[in-house]
Amino acid sequence: MPPQSAIIIGGSLSGLLAALTLSPHIPQTTILESTPAASTRHSQAAGISPGPDFLAFMARHDRTGRAYTVGKAPASVVGLDGAIVKPMGAVLELSSWSVLYAILRANYDGFSSVVVPEPPSGVAGGTYLSGRRVVGVDLSDEKVVRVKCAVEGRGEEVYEAEMVVVADGSYSTVRELLFPGSRRRYTGYVSWRGTVREAEISEATSEYFDGALKMFMGLKNGYMLVYKIPSDEGELRPGGRLINFVWYHEMAEGSPDLKMAMTDINGKEHFNTVTRDLLQPQAWEKQKAFGVPQVPLPFQELLQTATSIFITKINDSATSQPVVQDRLFFVGDALRALRPHNAQSTNQAGFHCRLLEQVILGNMTTKEWQHEVVSQGRITGEMSTFIGMMGFRRKFAMLAAYLRHLRLVCVYKFVGFWGWLFRGRKSTGYKEFLNN
Numbered sequence: 001m002p003p004q005s006a007i008i009i010g011g012s013l014s015g016l017l018a019a020l021t022l023s024p025h026i027p028q029t030t031i032l033e034s035t036p037a038a039s040t041r042h043s044q045a046a047g048i049s050p051g052p053d054f055l056a057f058m059a060r061h062d063r064t065g066r067a068y069t070v071g072k073a074p075a076s077v078v079g080l081d082g083a084i085v086k087p088m089g090a091v092l093e094l095s096s097w098s099v100l101y102a103i104l105r106a107n108y109d110g111f112s113s114v115v116v117p118e119p120p121s122g123v124a125g126g127t128y129l130s131g132r133r134v135v136g137v138d139l140s141d142e143k144v145v146r147v148k149c150a151v152e153g154r155g156e157e158v159y160e161a162e163m164v165v166v167a168d169g170s171y172s173t174v175r176e177l178l179f180p181g182s183r184r185r186y187t188g189y190v191s192w193r194g195t196v197r198e199a200e201i202s203e204a205t206s207e208y209f210d211g212a213l214k215m216f217m218g219l220k221n222g223y224m225l226v227y228k229i230p231s232d233e234g235e236l237r238p239g240g241r242l243i244n245f246v247w248y249h250e251m252a253e254g255s256p257d258l259k260m261a262m263t264d265i266n267g268k269e270h271f272n273t274v275t276r277d278l279l280q281p282q283a284w285e286k287q288k289a290f291g292v293p294q295v296p297l298p299f300q301e302l303l304q305t306a307t308s309i310f311i312t313k314i315n316d317s318a319t320s321q322p323v324v325q326d327r328l329f330f331v332g333d334a335l336r337a338l339r340p341h342n343a344q345s346t347n348q349a350g351f352h353c354r355l356l357e358q359v360i361l362g363n364m365t366t367k368e369w370q371h372e373v374v375s376q377g378r379i380t381g382e383m384s385t386f387i388g389m390m391g392f393r394r395k396f397a398m399l400a401a402y403l404r405h406l407r408l409v410c411v412y413k414f415v416g417f418w419g420w421l422f423r424g425r426k427s428t429g430y431k432e433f434l435n436n
């Protein structure tokens with residue numbers, strides 16, 4: 001029988017995907033999110049390319065009927081003159097974090113926002129509690145897991161449930177609580193991201209970036225992608241959208257430039273992201289001065305005009321044990337933080353949650369779930385590293401990542417075949433993940 005209650009730790013995209021997946025089967029679901037309700041965490045204007053697992057999830061669970069992508073964009077590499085030199089073959093659907101978040105929340109707890117002012121009736125009816133920072137997880141009782149939260153101005157609160165899903169991101173607190181000293185490695189590069197409204201840039205430049213994802217690889221120590229996304233208010237129509245850039249740039253650990261960029265306006269050093277409201281203006285000015293002379297003209301105008309700049313260190317991290325006691329499950333970036341180059345993180349979370357439903361329904365064991373999510377994560381992770389190294393034009397690192405990817409595909413295919421031969425059960429597997 002499915003558990004009667006579940007706590008989801010972390011209320012970003014993975015947490016909401018998990019909560020929506022579980023709520024038809026579990027009467028009481030509660031999300032505990034550390035960010036206070038009125039915080040800026042929820043409007044970084046970050047572009048997200050939702051992949052096939054995420055799209056399949058939405059087709060099944062979204063009752064708002066609201067469009068959320070600006071359409072399909074073919075990816076291509078451009079030269080210094082701005083002309084396309086190489087189509088990449090990939091076509092991406094493009095959306096943004098804030099729009100996806102608003103739609104998922106409307107479906108989960110009927111949250112009304114500018115994106116979905118009138119949430120649909122008959123939503124999942126779950127509970128979303130902001131301002132709850134999880135500081136402890138107690139698994140000693142056989143029947144319930146106890147989750148301790150720090151609540152600003154109110155001390156601590158304890159919540160109980162039969163099952164817990166951990167979706168607290170790549171810097172997972174719960175992972176650190178359960179497995180202290182978990183491995184997290186800085187890759188040696190960061191992403192600078194920013195946006196500008198279409199209306200605030202010249203018509204020619206806006207048109208240049210229309211209906212496409214353009215990649216410029218001629219930058220020293222990095223490369224840059226540009227594509228259009230919905231506005232924070234969910235505007236998808238021409239004129240109201242945002243032009244979004246992602247600039248991957250190598251910054252050595254311990255270097256003065258990295259230290260300056262990761263130190264906010266209040267002098268606090270961050271280990272993951274410096275949000276757009278906290279970034280020191282001089283850090284961006286320095287980065288911009290370095291990049292502008294090197295990029296094609298439309299990219300130059302974009303960098304000169306863009307606001308809402310923020311920086312994220314790209315890290316490799318994964319939890320060593322995705323399931324604990326058959327009742328605590330890691331999902332999304334908390335399970336494995338993929339490098340963002342192949343835009344698979346949200347899709348990966350969709351995959352984790354889709355299979356988790358099969359565990360709840362008794363169609364899959366927790367061991368099988370663990371095998372599937374670990375194999376998919378490792379294989380997708382190496383592919384993403386390969387794409388990233390291609391962007392950085394590091395041929396040996398590219399080759400090494402590709403060989404690791406191939407080796408993993410062979411190993412997991414073999415394990416899948418073995419399972420089928422002896423247990424008569426086919427691996428859900430990587431192939432389905434890709435072809436869904």
Ligand SMILES: Cc1cc2nc3c(=O)[nH]c(=O)nc-3n(C[C@H](O)[C@H](O)[C@H](O)COP(=O)(O)OP(=O)(O)OC[C@H]3O[C@@H](n4cnc5c(N)ncnc54)[C@H](O)[C@@H]3O)c2cc1C
Nearest residue numbers: 010012013014034049134168169191332333340343345346
């Ligand atoms: C440069 C870049 C580009 C990207 N592009 C894409 C893309 O194109 N496509 C894509 O799919 N993904 C992309 N991503 C990844 C994406 O932003 C997310 O990582 C992904 O959606 C998975 O998010 P998550 O919910 O697992 O983690 P997060 O979004 O990090 O959410 C974790 C949540 O847990 C909360 N939390 C943390 N600690 C606690 C605690 N102790 N108690 C309670 N709550 C807590 C946090 O406040 C947060 O809300 C990109 C990332 C980067 C850096």
